[in-house]
Amino acid sequence: MQYENIKMAHFIVRDNRFICHCQLIETGEVVIVHVKNTGRGKEVLLKGALVALHYQPSPKRKTDYDLIAVKKAEMWINIDSQLPNKLAYEGILTGKIKLPHFPGKLASLKREVTYGNSKFDLFATSDTNAAAFIEVKGMTLENKGVGAFPDAPTLRGLKHVKELQAAFHAGYYAYILFIVQFEQISQATIHTAMQPQLAENFTLAIADGVEVLAYNCKVEPNQVTVKGQVPFDVTYPFVDPN
CATH class of the missing domain: 3.40.1350.60 (Trna Endonuclease; Chain: A, domain 1)
Incomplete structure (x- = not known):
């Protein structure tokens, strides 16, 4: 599975099961992100964690970003439930x-x-x-x-x-x-x-x-x-x- 348009960011906070806030590394912008996994993920979704966002801008979407992976120590964990x-x-x-x-x-x-x-x-x-x-x-x-x-x-x-x-x-x-x-x-x-x-x-x-x-x-x-x-x-x- 290959993802296009990946943006690196730091995790800030999870608002609820579906939404979180992250800060883009490239620009410093804080963006609203869809979390593609309804599991708890407490051990990885920590403030400051390095995350990978799938950038998919569309007028039909509430947010342009999906959170698909998070780095835990030296290992990447994909959390895309699809x-x-x-x-x-x-x-x-x-x-x-x-x-x-x-x-x-x-x-x-x-x-x-x-x-x-x-x-x-x-x-x-x-x-x-x-x-x-x-x-x-x-x-x-x-x-x-x-x-x-x-x-x-x-x-x-x-x-x-x-x-x-x-x-x-x-x-x-x-x-x-x-x-x-x-x-x-x-x-x-x-x-x-x-x-x-x-x-x-x-x-x-x-x-x-x-x-x-x-x-x-x-x-x-x-x-x-x-x-x-x-x-x-x-x-x-x-x-x-x-």
């Missing part, structure tokens, strides 16, 4: 992202397909007539090389895990794919302390046959590339940095 689905789609199509145990060769890959009461991000079929639902989640929370999801409670996530279990029992292959929006990670897990019920649901789903995958990314201010698979363990302990 990015994981794009990377997952392209990664599966090109074979960069593998679906374990999915038989045959990929025949089709569709976006946003409804099953039961949920709309899953991707639906794959193979040349052996196998079919799979894939739910994609972005992971932006990190501490000491461990990545965790979520950084805020998610009712939608609870619902999707249960629906994937139902799909698996109905004969579909079922996957949850985490796109880790940073590079330096040794282990991916569920933030149990944030949402114990989600961890429990993941444990039950995995025991049933739902497969959980995590792929990290090489992140630069203007570019994000899927790098490779990283270990996922729902029981691995995570210490919240906030």
